[in-house]
Amino acid sequence: MRVVSLVPSLTEAVAVTVPGILVGATDWCTHPAGLAVTRVGGSKYPDLARVLALRPDVVLLNVEENRREDADALIAAGVPVWVTYPRTVSHALTELGDLLAALGATGEPEWLAAARHAWATLPAPADTPRAVVPVWRRPWVVLGGDTFAGDVLHRLGVRNLYAEHPERYPRPGLTELRDRQPELVVLPDEPYRFTADDGPDAFPGVPCALLSGRHLTWYGPSLAEAPAVLAAQLGRRLTHPG
Template identity: 35%
Template sequence: MKLISLVPSITELLYTLGLEQEVAGITRFCVHPQNWFRTKTRVGGTKTLNIEKIRALRPELIIANREENVKEQVAALQELFPVLVTDVNNYPEALNMISAIGAATQRTSEAAALVSAIEKEFAGLHIPVQKKAVYFIWKDPWMTVGGDTFISDMMHRAGFTNLYATKNRYPVVSMEEVQALAPEYLLLASEPYPFKEEHRETLQQLFPGCRVLLVDGELFSWYGSRMLKAPTYFQVLQKS
């Protein structure tokens, strides 16, 4: 089966499931694993797909995501090839997605083993008293995450109460609005916006009574095999 993955976290999942020979194409944002990033055919960005490159690869299955990819581009591909469109908004849906991809790629037992391993890691994660937090994914404008996102679910499992849990998707916010919510923590993700120490220092001055942390965005937002690493990372964050 010749596969194309249009989703970075799912590309890594396909690698974990042992689909080295089957995966023919990935996006330029599929940075894990590094050897695939260097050697596999890149078919554009997640939202700027090169349809002709994809057509030339003649895939037997394309794996996309409702949020990561552009609806019109996915629809165009569906007219040419079988496309599995995933939709992951929380932890249970992530596990279901892993199982579904395992079934679609003839890796059912490998996917079941991965789901079991992820469940075991999260079962061992002690959830402390929840700390009020805002998680930033972008600046200019400042953007955070609503309660209907996978990131928000991971925040809760990491011990943080999302102060924007009543909002949907990725709301734009102002600093004055965030200050009024009196967060205990501000979490600055490493992706999609690459927050750095300078951003942390600036916000720490604006929020002197708050802990401002740079966090690994992949471990909060990548559903798939990277979830195995999240509980250990969350344990470290809980002590920050």
């Protein structure tokens, strides 16, 4: 089997579970380190000619990361696609198990079993702050309802003030975000790379937690360590003076 992945987290999951079948991946597929496959451009704008030249038996896609027109073009060219769209941790674990089995994995990989255990045994959080979760700046975009990352944070005790918003990624202005009076601002380092010097400055006096975007949004081997990593990062909060 020949597989091309246009989703970084699935690239990692396939590469560490079914070695040898992955022949292509995006330029943004950074895990596992040293992955030696043909690069086919970005997730949003892949080089479809290069993808087709690899003669894949299946191309892995995600509803949020990839464009519908690229999926349609691959299908029109006779290439099967496998489209993922997890909105919860449980959904992600199920999707991963189904995908890996279809790709020939012999039994459930250790990392997936460890991820199931880690999330099933996650202790109840002692702190449940009201939070906003920006994922972009200029303009401000935040996590809304029905998102995988939102479910991750909910399980860790973060009460997203936009969890009931009808849009999955609303675009409130900074004034509105401040008026919500969050007790915590969660700032992941992807897709926008928030840092201690870029993000907390917009919310003076409000504690901010800088989180690993890979552990917050990727659904793959990182899911096994995500509860511990994110819980530790949520406990280390910065407060910008003001």
